[in-house]
Amino acid sequence: MSDRESVWNTAPTSxxxxxxxxxxxGSNAHPAKMLPAIAAHAIRTYTKPGELVLDPxxxxxxTLVEAIHHRRHALGIEYESRWARIARANIAHNIRHVxxxxxxxxxxxxxxxxxxIDADLHGKVALVVTSPPYGPSAHGRVHCTSETxxxxxxxxxxRYGRDPHNLAHVSTDQLLDxxxxxxxxxxxxxxxxxxxxxxxxxxxxxxxxIDLPSAVLxxxxxAGLVPTERCVALLAGIRDGRLIARPSFFQLKNVRDARRxxxxxxxxxxxxVLIFTRPEKPSAMSQPLCTRHERQAGTxxxxxxxxxxxxxx
Numbered sequence: 001m002s003d004r005e006s007v008w009n010t011a012p013t014s015x016x017x018x019x020x021x022x023x024x025x026g027s028n029a030h031p032a033k034m035l036p037a038i039a040a041h042a043i044r045t046y047t048k049p050g051e052l053v054l055d056p057x058x059x060x061x062x063t064l065v066e067a068i069h070h071r072r073h074a075l076g077i078e079y080e081s082r083w084a085r086i087a088r089a090n091i092a093h094n095i096r097h098v099x100x101x102x103x104x105x106x107x108x109x110x111x112x113x114x115x116x117i118d119a120d121l122h123g124k125v126a127l128v129v130t131s132p133p134y135g136p137s138a139h140g141r142v143h144c145t146s147e148t149x150x151x152x153x154x155x156x157x158x159r160y161g162r163d164p165h166n167l168a169h170v171s172t173d174q175l176l177d178x179x180x181x182x183x184x185x186x187x188x189x190x191x192x193x194x195x196x197x198x199x200x201x202x203x204x205x206x207x208x209x210i211d212l213p214s215a216v217l218x219x220x221x222x223a224g225l226v227p228t229e230r231c232v233a234l235l236a237g238i239r240d241g242r243l244i245a246r247p248s249f250f251q252l253k254n255v256r257d258a259r260r261x262x263x264x265x266x267x268x269x270x271x272x273v274l275i276f277t278r279p280e281k282p283s284a285m286s287q288p289l290c291t292r293h294e295r296q297a298g299t300x301x302x303x304x305x306x307x308x309x310x311x312x313x
Contacts, residue, residue, distance in 0.1 A: 004045065008233040008273065010037035014246055022069075024089045027060045034059070034131055038199055038233045038271070039066040042129050046195040046275075047072055050100075051126035054117075054189065056110035056182050057167075061087030063129045064103050068094050074103040075117070075125070077110045079166055111178055113185035125189045128196040131271075132179050132216065133167050172210055176219055183223035183276075190278040196225055198274045199233060204258075204265070213272040225276035236269040243269055 018036040019027070027033075039062050043053055049071040055063035058076030060083055067074040074091065078084040084107035091103035108116045167178045186196055198220065200213050217227060237244040247255075247267045258265035 006231045008041050010233045011235050011237050026086050030060045034062045039063040042197040043070050047127045053127045054125045055130050057130050059083050061090040065094050068098050068101050076105045081107050111181040114188050122189050128186045131199045180219045187224045187278050192280045194278045196276040199271045201271045220276045228277050229275035231273040232270045233273050234270050
């Protein structure tokens, strides 16, 4: 497959197989881990060995681990101290096998990204790979009676943390405002012509479809980044020309429950991948950052009216 195909074959094996022995104990507890092959494909496509890769919401450090294995330098920001500790452990676990690479995780709020990253690195980042948090739509893990000894199904590991200021726990409008600030500061630390890769997907809340990919696309433009590609990263395998879904227990349950109610819900087979670049010249930058009130009014410079973000089914 060409590195510049619009459909990324990123699930030839399961997520468990992709992570193999690269992650320390406790990593699986994170509720919304990026598929390693997605991060790896972005790193191979948009950077060269020795360049710097940043994930401003790095979680357990999937992007950083893949950057190190592809001989890039890795830098991550993580809001929750629990995940920051695990990300550091994952870096330490992997970097000993790779020469001439560095990896670092800073625990802090990516909305203050430029204050958290050393000034001498501003304008040096070649690639940002990240994903906005999915909040209540994160499914977590399921354990049956044979595992727990308790009757019925037990759900665990479905929270990023308990801090109410975490972007995973706020409304969609607040999430977009926070992500706008993050992308704006990513533009500052990127080198001219540098790339931002954002993976995202829609979700449903109380019967409403939240079109997060379109909202993130507009948010990136408002942050001064230029959209260059929109791709698909497969979450399903391919066998004999057909997609082989690898859904979680809760994905299957949600689809079945929705169909019983007459909602034509399907299993999620891919994530949207939005690719932006930092303009080479300041004059090429897009319009200024819009406000939440402008979005709510439906006249936002972000370019999407409120009605395009939610569709009731």
